[in-house]
Amino acid sequence: MSPKTSATSDAVKQLMLDKATAKINAKLDQQAQKIAAKSVKHAEALDRLAEHLETIDTWMRVDRASRKPRFSRDDIAAAAIRIADSEGFAAVSMRRVAAELDAGTMTLYHYVRTKDELLTLVFDAFLGEVVVPSTERLPRDWRAAISLIARRTRDALRRHPWILDIADDPNIGPNAMRHFDQCVQSLASLEARFDDKLDLIMAVDEYVFGFCLHERNNLKDEVDTDEMADYITALLDEGDYPALSAMIADVGLEKMWSMIHAHVRGTGRFDRNLARLLAGFEASLRRSPV
Amino acid sequence: MSPKTSATSDAVKQLMLDKATAKINAKLDQQAQKIAAKSVKHAEALDRLAEHLETIDTWMRVDRASRKPRFSRDDIAAAAIRIADSEGFAAVSMRRVAAELDAGTMTLYHYVRTKDELLTLVFDAFLGEVVVPSTERLPRDWRAAISLIARRTRDALRRHPWILDIADDPNIGPNAMRHFDQCVQSLASLEARFDDKLDLIMAVDEYVFGFCLHERNNLKDEVDTDEMADYITALLDEGDYPALSAMIADVGLEKMWSMIHAHVRGTGRFDRNLARLLAGFEASLRRSPV
DNA sequence: AACTTTAGCAGTACACTGTACGACGTGGCA
């Protein structure tokens, strides 16, 4: 699944965790003093600080050497992915995941603080599928390279469309990092300021996610063309749709509808528009050199 | 909220509904015969057909004139939006919405078949905020016009970020239609095939949604820069991040981190990258004329 | 080899969700 998540050496993890813990503790003490002096309102700030610890703790938590755990966090993420793929995202409940692993429900909570944290792990595992494996080499040409990554992202999202339901993932996991790193690598052959490269990387990622979101929502069920045509006619009869009404008067509803239908489902759209986006960047960057 | 939703004349609605119902019924009868002859498996197909009726029924359902309902579907959508804005999307439960309207929970189910249908209404109401009001005129220049619409979409998504949690909206509501119509209007001054205009419209929409999704996720909480820097250092120490490691060796972690940080939060990014996308289209369309 | 400790595991319970079912009462038409 995620190539190196568990390979992160425990020593480094522990070091990091200790360091962070110490730092947070210091701040907590500071805050605690103020709170003792002043009062209630600061409690929230204290919580926020604690949350910061959680953020890094999600990735840095170390398996204190003792009784051997039955599972790894990756196992759990993998189980969740398996369930989501085969039974839909709604089926991913703590109970269901636990059952998949032949464990008690509450056992999961020894590996994961909340369901959200589990989903964060799932998201990083997902990004593990996006990352170009080390057996494959990134193309030299930046357009080819970034297109390859974009296509991999799209394909992974098509395999696991429910990923788009995990909306909250501000966490930077190891695979997110690796993905970002590969994007930067991709642009090695592009002469541009780092700022502009960031623009490019983020715009491409955003386009891909938007595309897949749209695709997922519109390919859901094959709505019957007849009903739809009738329905749209009815809507248009209300007036107030000048452009579409004009167009239908011109080419006819059927033709227009089938054009749109074919277009949404067409296969070339992704690459075509991605190429246009990249061309736009190229032109813009040529105009403002390094 | 949605400028014309409720203005749709009941007569037309009823007509449409009757027509569709008759058509579906005919098909249902056909299917029923086959099922009588053959057997079970077709039941699913029957259900699917029934669903098609639901799809258009969501918008076409007519208020059979009788006792006056206390609410309109728009009222309910508005209540849901109010709650989501002030208490977060998770707070939008049927019970909470009903309470907001001083009604019993189950009362809602006389206006709406399921919670999903309610969310479909909410989404269309949202699109009502995106639609350019008739008091405002669309710019003549297609780039200005489509940019205006894109910016309105982004602003609406910033006002209601939780909209991105409503992932399933294959339904074409009145305001979705109006939005699409305005997009087509926007491109009046662009000489291109309809196919290409569709490419442009969809790509822009997808970019905007991707942008807002990304923005929402990354602006969530102000992660403490110190911890983050430490954490990233730890990750990078694991090796395997060639591009980033090299960059840090070059400019230093702090500098890089602050660049990225500033960049993600920078205000110009949206317009800058949108302009690049549009430029890419313009160049591509100039090359392949009408 | 016996003992202590404690981390991994899990059962129960609680507050919450969406919604199926059925009862109630009232407004509008005959």
Place this chain on the structure above:
DNA sequence: TGCCACGTCGTACAGTGTACTGCTAAAGTT
């Protein structure tokens, strides 16, 4: 005036995330 359809809503049920609380078995200590 009577009727009854339709808007309203209370109850109930299966499901959710997770806090709390024990139990068990394995690792470490003597």
